[in-house]
Amino acid sequence: MKNGTTNVLIVGVGGQGVLLASEILTEVAKESGLDAKKSEVHGMSQRGGIVTSHIRFGEEVMSPLIPSREANVILAFELAEALRWVGDLHPDGNIIINEQKIIPTITTTGKFFYPEKVVDKIKTLVPGAIVVDAYQIAMDLGNSRLVNTILLGVLSLSLEIEEETWLKVIERMAPKGTGELNKKAFMAGREVK
């Protein structure tokens, strides 16, 4: 955590709720009295492209982009994306991987293949990698769109931020009428081992 800044890189695929998750995390940092910045790539991402969001917080944050190998935590919403970005992890950092696979249309051309044994490959680099089947947990809770708050729950265990702050912000920022459900999903994430 260089310069006292905590860097969280959230990666995934358009439509997975990466942007809302990073929005919530940034607000949570602000509510904890810290300086916070967030930067993401907009535009094409909603059409099945890669989404990355850089969230940085601490006493004073300068660049809105995380320098390479300075991500303290990578939160990967998708398996192949976890592999794509794992190289940005700080040597002492950790990666949280949602096991969900989203196979891009380009594989139908027969020229590109979805990577195999992704978790094994990442574990050789990051032995302590945390692997979660957030999609399954979300389905058990009754709504596939809870994946992002479940993953935030998992993430929250590696950050020193009060549980109440998280719950307050989730309550406020979850889509209308889903506050309770999202808080439940967040807590389910906190129980993942």
Place this chain on the structure above:
Amino acid sequence: MAMLLSGNQALARGMYEYGGEFASAYPGTPSTEILQVIAKFFKDDVYAEWAVNEKVALEVAVGASYGGARTLAAMKHVGLNVAADAFMTLSYTGVGAGLIIVSADDPSLHSSQNEQDNRYYGKMASVPVLEPSTSQEAKDFVKIGFEISEQFDTPVILRLTTRICHAKGLVEIGERKTVENKGFERNIEKYVMVPAYAAKRHKLVIERLEKLKEYAETSEINYIEWNDKKIGIITGAIAYQHAREAMPDASILKLGMGYPLPIKKIREFASKVDRLFVVEELEGFYEEIIAAEGIKVEGKKFFSNHMELNVDRVRKGFIEAGVLDSSVMPESVETESVLPRPPVLCSGCPHRGIMVALKKAGVYTNGDIGCYTLGALPPLNQIDSCLCMGASIGNAFGIERAGKTEKKAVALIGDSTFLHSGITALASVVYNGGTTTNIIVDNRITAMTGGQDNPSTSKTLMGDAVEPVNLAEICRAVGVKHVREVDPYDVDESYKVLKEELDREAVSVIITNRPCMLFPKKIKDEPYTVEADNCIACGACFNVGCPSISISEETNEKGRPKAVIDEYTCTGCTICAQVCPVDAIVKIES
């Protein structure tokens, strides 16, 4: 109170707090949200509207400023090219009330057709350029921009970049302060740029620039942070943040005003540091000006003018320059290169059917700026050129005129883009006796930038209902005799109509008639599925490039993969079912 705001949100907030009354824009990433935020949160105080293109946006904004309202015109970098005609002379007339032109540049072309450094527009027109480095400054510079505009009688460029527009940071919130609207004051010599008056105004512009240079010397937005004097860095915009993080011990001259530069201040700074660098994104704009003053400075030699900067790239530049130890760079780790994930047309996109028809017809497709540009990527591969807003119609006609091409050239343009700058090109094709086939993919929205209204959507930015323009009538009015409507979800029909028009020795327009499946409401019908036993793994459905279709683990006897459809994302548009030769794709009966 502080709020987390993106640069775009903060700028909109600035319009509200500093007495802005009018805003106009054409949507363009990364600038789009500025007007949307104004319309959503500040509509009682600040009026906002979409124009059909950036030139019109600026012209209306100029009128509003002449008319006494503090005004904003927002656009992405390439938008200022469209508005440049109005802009260059606006520098001569000056303004009424404060006028800010937002140029949202896109280093790294996250969603643009070029990388372009619009600080040069400031220099070309002798107009001041402000460059915020944070969301807070994006708001503060609205105030400063209005003040400079009014004090010096000049438009002001507020130059943002993607990492300002779309990055969020803390912003202190204040109350709205209004300024008096004095109305239009008649002044022919100032506002009527016939040559005799313009020549006089040009002199004033030259004098104004001298005054602005003096302002730059004393303004607080250009300031020095003294540190170790071995290294001095002149920087601004987002590059300032990267430089500060990469070189925490260096002294920094931070430029809030990117043009004109405070040369005296720079000279003084240069004289006190051992080695002087400029860290700036894209072109060596400051560097050129500083070097031309005879000040010894280094910059682009170490910090490329290709793609946006970040802390790593700035660190690497300083390592190369021999002033930073290479141990600050962490060792990189070898990871497997993962398959690309290019954006694709959405599941159920109405553009897909016409793309499939174009592919079958074997034509060159001159595309335009919009979602349909994505048809250039595999597996559709059906866009052969894409230059700028509105270029498709002219490009297609040019190919026809060149006369060497066997395949027919077709233009493919969206409704918003056609209104932006397609109409004039179409009139020109008719006038000059062209026989091209032009397709307007009318999905009743400006979809690529996230679903903004335009004159064909029957709603304004402020939410008022209006009569939509009639695209077919416009085409007829410019002289196109053959204007046809087609349902793009009907692949055979689309192909048939396309073929007939391609064979016709006259200019024609085909207008597709299905709305975007995302905006304003997400459209979802009963999904389709592949009956695996019947699928022969021919791959025909793969070629339509729908993100809901992927390869199955099941294969045919030759080991080729069969198809599978994700029923959660399939919208039931039926296009894949229409191309399947053995009817293996069927509706899921609920």
